[in-house]
Amino acid sequence: MATRYDEIIKLRAGKAAYNIAEEKEGEWVSFIPNKQFDHVLKTVLKSVRGNDIDNHKSFWINGTYGTGKSHAVAVLSHLLGDPVENIHEWVDYEYKSDDVIRQAIYSLRDKNRLLTVKLSGVEKMSHAADLALVLQKAVTATLRAKGINLPNPVLTDYENYIEHIEKNPKIWEPLIAGDSKLSSIVANSKQLIENLAKCDLATFHRVNDTLRSVDLDIRLKNETIKQWLVEIQNELSQMGTYNGLLIIWDEFTDVMDLIGVPVLKELQDIAEKFMNAENNSYLFFISHPSAFNNIDAEQLKQTDGRYHRMKYNMEPVSAFQIMSRKFEVIDQEKHEQMYRMFYESHSEMLDIYIQKSNDNQSTQEDLFNLFPLHPGTATLATHYATVVGSSSRSVFEFLGQNDAIKEFLDSEEHFLNRDLITSDYLWDYVLKVFQDDVTNYGAVTERYNSYINQVGNQGTPYMAVFKGILLLNAFNNISGENNNGLITPSKTNIRNLFVGTQYENDVDHVLQWIHEQGIIQCAPGEMYSVQFSAFPSGEVEEKKNEMRNVQFRYISQILNFSDAASVAFKQRFMQRVIRPFGFKFYSNIDNEASLRSQIKNGRKEAKGSYLFFALLLARNNEELAVLRSFAERCALDRDDKDLANIVFIVFDEVFTDQKYEQFIEFQAHYACASSHGFVDQTKVHRDHAIAMIKEWMDSVQRNNAIVYINGVDKQSISVKHLSSIVNSSIAPIIFPYGPDAHEDLRQKAPNTFWRAQNSKEIVRSFLFATSRSEFSDINNQMRPVQYLLQDCLDENLEWKSDVPEGHPFKVVCDKINSIIKHADKSLPFNFDEKFSLLVKPPYGLYGNYAAMGMVAFALRPWVNKIFDTQGKPRDAKALVDDISMLFKVWDENKSNSKLTFKFQTPEEGKLCKELINLFNLSGKDSAYKDVSSLKDARYAITGDFLVRKGAPLWSIKYAPKSAFASFPAEIPITDEIKTLVDDIVTICADRDLRNPALINETLKLLEEWRIDLKNILNIDAVFQEGFNSFLMQIDRIELKPEEIEDVKTYVKCHLESTVGYWTEEEITNAAKNWRLEQQYLAFIPETPSGGNASQTPTPSTFTTPSGFSSYQIVEEKRAKAKSRISELTSLDEAKALLMSLCEEGNEWILDKLNK
Secondary structure (H helix, E strand, C coil), X not given: CCCCHHHCEEECCCCXXXXXXXXXXXXXXXXXXXXXXXXXXXXXXXXXXXXXXXXCCEEEEXXXXXXCHHXXXXXXXXXXXXXXXXXXXXXXXXXXXXXXXXXXXXXXXXXXXXXXXXXXXXXXXXXXXXXXXXHHHHHHHHHHHCCCCCCCCCCCHHHHHXXXXXXXXXXXXXXHHHCHHHHCCCCCHHHHHHHHHCCCHHHHHHHHHHHHHCCCCXXXXXXXXXXXXXHHHHHHHHHCCCCEEEEEEECHHHHHHHCCHHHXXXXXXXHHHHCCCCCCCEEEEEECHHHHCCCCHHHHHHHHHHEEEEECCCCHHHHHHHHHCCEEECCHHHHHXXXXXXXXXXXXXXXXXXXXXXXHHHHHXXXXXXXCEXXXXXXXXXXXXXXXXXXXXXXXHHHHCCHHHHHHHCCHHHHHXXXXXXXXXXXXXXXXXXXXXXXXXXXXXXXXHHHHHHHHCCCHHHHHHHHHHHHHHHHXXXXXXXXXXCCCCEHHHHXXXXXXXXXXXXXXXHHHHHHHCCCCCXXXXXXXXXXXXXXXXXXXXXXXXXXXXXXXXXXXXXXXXXXXXXXXXXXXXXCCCCCCEEEEEECCCXXXXXXXHHHHHXXXXXXXXXXXXXXXXXXXXXXXXXXXXXXXXXXXXXXXXXXCCEEEEEECCCCCHHHHHHHHHHHHHHHHHHHCCCHHHHXXXXXXXHHHHHHHHHHHHHCEEEEEECCEEEEEEEHHHHHHHHHHHHHHHHCCXXXXXXXXHHHHCCHHHHXXXXXXXXXXXXXXXXXXXXXXCCCCCCHHHHHHHCCCECCCCCECCCCCCXXXXXXXXXHHHHHHHCCCCCCCEEHHHHHHHHHCCCCCCCCCHHHHHHHXXXXXXXXXCCECCCCCECCHHHHHHHHHHHHHHHHHCCCCHHHEEXXXXXXXXXXHXXXXXXXXXCCCCCCCCCCCCHHHHHHHHHHHHHHHHCCCHHHHXXXXXXXXXXXXXXXXXXXXXXXXXXXXXXXXXXXXXXXXXXXXXXXXXXXXXXXXXXXXXXXXXXXHHHHHHHHHCCCCCCCCHHHHHHHHHHHHHHCCCCHHHCCHHHHHHHHHHHHHHHHHHHHCCCCCCCCCCCCCCCHHHCCCCCCCCHHHHHHHHHHHHHHHHHCCCCHHXXXXXXXXXXXXXXXXXXXXXXX
């Protein structure tokens, strides 16, 4: 008959770990893939496939001890590197029901095979500089083991030294003999070469030290290890069997612990090099989560950019199974008798500790196999393995390599009393880990150290319960969202740890004593939290009252405490919603008017094209009823326009008063800890509060809600289907004419089609297309627009006669054309201003392929009929930019003057055509070949036609009869023709013509005098003789015929504008000034040779024949010139003015300049 537990069960030796470096042939095939492995496999396949540059990067997998991560990576190495025939059996069996993964593996292997290079632990590294040598050794060892001889060997740093030694024996023999450290490990150069050939790291360092001691610098040929690895890869690729490297580094935690960030930086360079599209090699690190402990946030962010960082967690069921394997049952009958007696007497234990399992039957069997380990202890141990973890002390060693457990099993007393292994054993085992991690466990270890003697003096039951409470606190403090409810330090959980044990009857008495002694006080909710006793008495209660009345009076304040609720709604509830949306959380605030105002303000903050969700959540069922009634009233309120098109969602899942109080508890302790500078506790309590919000959001998503919108019958929905309901039912109610309201397009277009983007390519397609079939050849991402067109347009892009009523495409196009049609064409037309209503309901256009295509198609009829503010028509190419700019303005909510255009009136268009014909502006002699607007016509007349004629247009009014000598008959210049000429001159001179009456008068006169004026314009003499005639009749200058050319030269030199812009007044003034200048210069006597110039008479000593004061005119010119000079803003302008004086000035001016 057994007298000890170890006569019934014994502990198995060995570690539950897979050794990649020493795996046996075929050992990997025992691996059974799960969903977690499948996720890792898909990530690796996507990266190695290389068709997505963003995913083409190395890997870093981390998990606690025993998760199977090393075995998983070993499987990956075989799938990527073994001959395909060697993986067929495993792949076909394990993925026989998953064609996608199976075919992905084989498809990848058709093009890729990676050579696996294995490293483990520190590999004798002592600092980051050793990395290159360690990698070179591992790679060359792998090449030798595989029998691979590269066609063009790539020398390692070791081989570079060997080469130098072989070529220079006369240098090395004295070096070895003269260096005691080097000669202590090798006798001669031959032995040195042998050691280096073995990639001996110590020898390499001794060689380096020797070279430094004699100031000998031998340049190694390898510039960087990353380039060396790429060269190896390229050589392999040339051979054809392999086309890349897979460098697996197991136990990488040891490297990070020993060397840390410096080695990580070196590896970052390699990983970054491998990311280049032309490379096909990868790093694969396997580590414990603690490998990241000493990496700051910025460095950790950099690893995300270079590695796929993947967690490989252990499921609690797996932990139970691995632990249970530590017990080998010797006496099956006796063992079964004992555990059945325990669990039949305490059946609630199974209910409590398997309820959270995803495989109840397996967990129950494992708990049976683990007897006499108490189920509470087993649960805490698996929590330690799966959530807490340690790189140095694993939970599996808790049973297998724990003297205290061995002593328990060997004790006759424990067996006789039917004692169980309770949680205090686990505390003793993990205490060293807790003591080494002050950040996470300092509070509980400090409490343990402070009261160990006081509690110990009370006896073993007191110490066991005390340790159990501390263990729950330790796990609870760091578990966050992984808290399954069984590790909170509640009175119930503490009791459950000792049900059926030798301490069961002592628990309540011990708890009372611990509370009364102030060791760990029992807080409201019967929580024995270590942190509660850290603050002055009454402070927590005072803070809780403040929280209830101010910071968290309303549920919406809880939801907005962190981004947890927002992230959950955006990334989970609305993950597949295709239209942009905004949202805010609201709750009952005891004032309906104020709540309405808050919701309306929230709507105003969202863009017009966005859906806006007023998310209403309640604390309890009473509030829920109030919110439902409120939402229904708002949705039915037709008088309050600001509430229109708001989606009210009232969620069924309430927070509950109990959880509200628990949240207040966490927040109060968070605030107190923060005020006292308790950093660790501050984080713990804040994390717990956030975890509550996350859990609530999880429950909300699993439950139902009621949607209220625009007076439509309220709709009860399943929240987990919210995305599809928004797309198919909610968005079309608010935006029935948005492209996403088109069911066929919405269902067939992928989500990427609806992503907000500004695409000139889709605009170009719609503006330039000549047939509907062209849309079948556009970019794949854009191609779904075909579904938008199929019911509306025929092959020639004409509207079908049977377009469905309310079709979004037709409605939007009609609306745009209606806006243009009814616009006042005499006023500027700003696209943003005129079309902004298309952003709002019922259209809701925003930058996506479909919306931009709709606007582009609507504007097709207006190509070359819309003009910029300078009068230039907007052709299709220009409209591409305009439409793109319009959507950019809408997206950024900023106006832009570049979107201001004008529409030419019919009268302006008619006049443009008349002037083109009248002045032959499209003829072969015309410099303007693109006259398509009235503005263009004006420029062509003034800047080209009249320049060729050499005189202003008004000259023809003064043409004498002799000007018509070449014409068969004289054409009388009637008063009506003169008026017509004056009208055309005014039109050409007005830079911003806004005179419809003048245009109408001009058109009327042209109807009557078109032929006569055209004939006049064709006679060149009319312009020159008319201009001369005008000069001759200018009053008071008494011009003589022989002076005409001088006057013309003077005018050309002194008028800044071209001939087409000369006015009659300007010419008159210029001619008068010419006459005055002639008189002034003639009055100055010549300077006698060799003598001084006679004094210039004062201006008052003479007058012009016409009685004008030349002094007055000259002074006016002088003032004007000075003003002009003072307005010069740059040296270049001043130089240009002086150069003009050089070209046009007389000798006196030149003399002045030369002085």
